[in-house]
Amino acid sequence: MDHPVFLWSMPQAPAITEGFRTWVRSNPAVAEFRIAEMRSLAEVPDPECIATYLSTALSGLPSQTTVWLFVDLAPFQETGFDGAEGLLLQCLLDIFRRGQIAVKLLFGIPMLMTDVLMDRYPGPGYRMLPPLFFEEISPNSAPLYGLVLCGGSSSRMKTNKALLRYHDSFQFVHTAGLLELFCDRVIISSNNTLPPGDSVQSDIFPDDGNYTGCGPMSGLLTVSSHFSGISFFVLGCDYPALTLADLSRLFSSRSPDCDIVCFYRPDHKVAEPLITIYEASCLEKLPGYYRAGGRSLRKFMTEHRVKTLVPEDPERLQSYDTPEDFTAFFSK
Numbered sequence: 001m002d003h004p005v006f007l008w009s010m011p012q013a014p015a016i017t018e019g020f021r022t023w024v025r026s027n028p029a030v031a032e033f034r035i036a037e038m039r040s041l042a043e044v045p046d047p048e049c050i051a052t053y054l055s056t057a058l059s060g061l062p063s064q065t066t067v068w069l070f071v072d073l074a075p076f077q078e079t080g081f082d083g084a085e086g087l088l089l090q091c092l093l094d095i096f097r098r099g100q101i102a103v104k105l106l107f108g109i110p111m112l113m114t115d116v117l118m119d120r121y122p123g124p125g126y127r128m129l130p131p132l133f134f135e136e137i138s139p140n141s142a143p144l145y146g147l148v149l150c151g152g153s154s155s156r157m158k159t160n161k162a163l164l165r166y167h168d169s170f171q172f173v174h175t176a177g178l179l180e181l182f183c184d185r186v187i188i189s190s191n192n193t194l195p196p197g198d199s200v201q202s203d204i205f206p207d208d209g210n211y212t213g214c215g216p217m218s219g220l221l222t223v224s225s226h227f228s229g230i231s232f233f234v235l236g237c238d239y240p241a242l243t244l245a246d247l248s249r250l251f252s253s254r255s256p257d258c259d260i261v262c263f264y265r266p267d268h269k270v271a272e273p274l275i276t277i278y279e280a281s282c283l284e285k286l287p288g289y290y291r292a293g294g295r296s297l298r299k300f301m302t303e304h305r306v307k308t309l310v311p312e313d314p315e316r317l318q319s320y321d322t323p324e325d326f327t328a329f330f331s332k
Contacts, residue, residue, distance in 0.1 A: 004125035146179030166240035189219030264308035
């Protein structure tokens with residue numbers, strides 16, 4: 001799967017940048033590199049040498065969680081991505097996209113340089129963080145995996161919804177990329193064959209035959225049974241209008257006194273069970289709920305401590321289920 005490169009437009013106000021520094025100090029799995037400090041590797045960079053250098057530097061960080069690699073691109077305001085530093089940055093992106101280093105790559109970049117970066121180093125998966133992401137995010141030590149649900153028959157859409165392209169990649173890939181910012185690992189729940197090269201086969205789980213007749217709940221039952229003690233950030237693959245800002249609100253609302261964090265849609269007067277964080281504290285009870293005849297995730301939610309948020313824009317929570325919905329997405 002193509003992993004996204006996260007972009008953070010670094011503000012100038014010290015009070016705001018302190019939020020980022022606090023995040024770094026509270027997160028033991030962050031490595032920080034400045035391109036200027038890597039010049040000693042070579043005037044003409046050797047990708048293998050750089051990969052070895054990065055792997056060695058990252059080896060001392062905690063192995064039980066995903067490592068962040070932060071790169072400050074502010075110095076490129078003067079060079080414009082030219083010279084040895086520009087070649088080093090190209091090597092770093094190539095190494096990352098080939099999967100030679102297992103990190104979440106985060107670029108701190110002045111806003112006016114964003115388009116220049118994308119033009120100079122084209123490729124899929126650039127994701128801009130919400131401006132105040134580091135001010136609003138609250139670290140939670142409980143492990144969190146992402147789960148993309150795309151196991152349905154897509155009968156109303158008349159084609160596999162996971163393979164539609166609303167953005168620059170298949171929808172299941174786009175959805176997984178949204179979750180990568182918040183999760184240590186992203187799992188795909190699918191009963192259909194996905195294209196080779198666009199997915200990591202070890203992270204695809206078809207529904208367990210022991211869990212039938214319960215729709216998307218079967219995917220959550222299957223995956224949570226393989227990962228005891230793990231909380232899951234669940235997203236259906238049919239919400240193409242969702243943004244990182246929407247997911248950030250859910251993530252930053254996690255707390256020890258709630259089992260589930262979700263959006264409540266005032267227009268429909270229901271909680272949304274497929275854009276939801278399910279903590280391990282409630283997932284351990286999900287198999288018993290199923291054995292007792294429970295088949296609805298929304299009803300399961302009512303039996304636990306739920307924190308609900310009102311979406312900033314309810315239309316971003318719309319599920320796109322028909323060919324007409326698909327066409328309408330591009331007219332908005």
